[in-house]
Amino acid sequence: MTEIVCLVSESTGKVLRAKRGGWNVQKGxxxxxxxxxxxxxxxxxxxxxxxxxxxxxxxxAIRIIRRATENDVDKFRWLRDKERRAHAFCLQRIxxxxxxxxxxxxxxxxxxxxGIFYYTADGRIDxxxxxxxxxxxxRMRIExxxxxxxxxxxxxxxxxVCGRPLxxxxxxxxxxxxxxxxxxxQQIIINPTKISGLCGRLMCCLAFEEDSxxxxxxxxxxxxxx
Numbered sequence: 001m002t003e004i005v006c007l008v009s010e011s012t013g014k015v016l017r018a019k020r021g022g023w024n025v026q027k028g029x030x031x032x033x034x035x036x037x038x039x040x041x042x043x044x045x046x047x048x049x050x051x052x053x054x055x056x057x058x059x060x061a062i063r064i065i066r067r068a069t070e071n072d073v074d075k076f077r078w079l080r081d082k083e084r085r086a087h088a089f090c091l092q093r094i095x096x097x098x099x100x101x102x103x104x105x106x107x108x109x110x111x112x113x114x115g116i117f118y119y120t121a122d123g124r125i126d127x128x129x130x131x132x133x134x135x136x137x138x139r140m141r142i143e144x145x146x147x148x149x150x151x152x153x154x155x156x157x158x159x160x161v162c163g164r165p166l167x168x169x170x171x172x173x174x175x176x177x178x179x180x181x182x183x184x185x186q187q188i189i190i191n192p193t194k195i196s197g198l199c200g201r202l203m204c205c206l207a208f209e210e211d212s213x214x215x216x217x218x219x220x221x222x223x224x225x226x
Contacts (some may be wrong), residue, residue: 004052004061007031009095010076015171016042017052017061026031030068038110041068060173079108083115086138090117093133093141101125104152114141116156120152131164150175160197160205167204 003020010030018033024033029044029154042176046052090103101121108115115138119125127144134142147155150168157169168175183195197203 004058005044006046006049006052007033008045010041010043011080012040013165014169015045016040017058018042018064019058019061020047023062023064023067025064030073032065032068032072034063034065037107039065040110041072075110079110079112083108084133086115086117089137090130090134093130097127097130099125099127099130101127104147105155108140112140114143116143116145118145118147118151118155120147120149149199150201153197158198160203162205166198167208174202175204176207178204178207182206 005017005020005025007018008014009016016033016037018031023031025043025044025047027047031042031044033040033042048158057071086108087103087106090106094103101119104118104120106115106117115134117134125144125146131142131144153166154168154172158166160166164170178201180190180202183190183202186206188195188206195206
């Protein structure tokens with residue numbers, strides 16, 4: 001089985017799993033890892049616990065590029081600063097063009113050749129002139145990517161009513177459908193203000209609770225049969 005190490009992304013705060021490969025890493029090491037954005041800084045937080053040895057840990061594990069250098073750290077700080085400047089400029093141009101859209105975030109590729117601008121909107125937006133303004137000012141390829149309110153919560157993050165970081169912003173990889181029937185099966189009072197998350201949609205943990213209750217009842221039945 002491939003050896004897996006757990007890391008925390010410096011840019012998103014999310015837990016990542018990476019294939020150790022031939023790297024001799026220790027807790028606290030800062031690494032440059034391969035991501036969909038071309039690279040990210042991540043700190044090693046776990047190298048030997050049971051979590052690293054789970055069969056499913058290997059699924060979706062990313063590759064370690066190298067140990068992070070001071071130049072890598074400086075570059076990521078520089079990229080974060082450029083993203084903040086691009087965000088402010090984009091907000092200005094959105095207001096200038098009167099576009100009915102909400103800018104959620106800006107992410108630059110590690111190679112600086114492309115920037116993704118995430119936004120929410122009720123429908124389709126004609127942002128051709130906005131893209132021209134951004135490309136002219138930032139001198140890179142621009143991608144406008146429309147996302148939903150659950151994706152917005154995942155990007156922005158926050159604290160749930162449980163007092164913990166949002167599940168979608170901390171460990172969830174994909175969204176699962178959550179219906180009101182899941183709440184009814186758990187005999188939860190159907191109060192929208194109590195069972196909705198920060199995104200305004202039904203809380204993702206309703207699906208987790210349904211799964212755990214199902215396992216609990218199954219175990220109880222097995223005990224009765226015995």
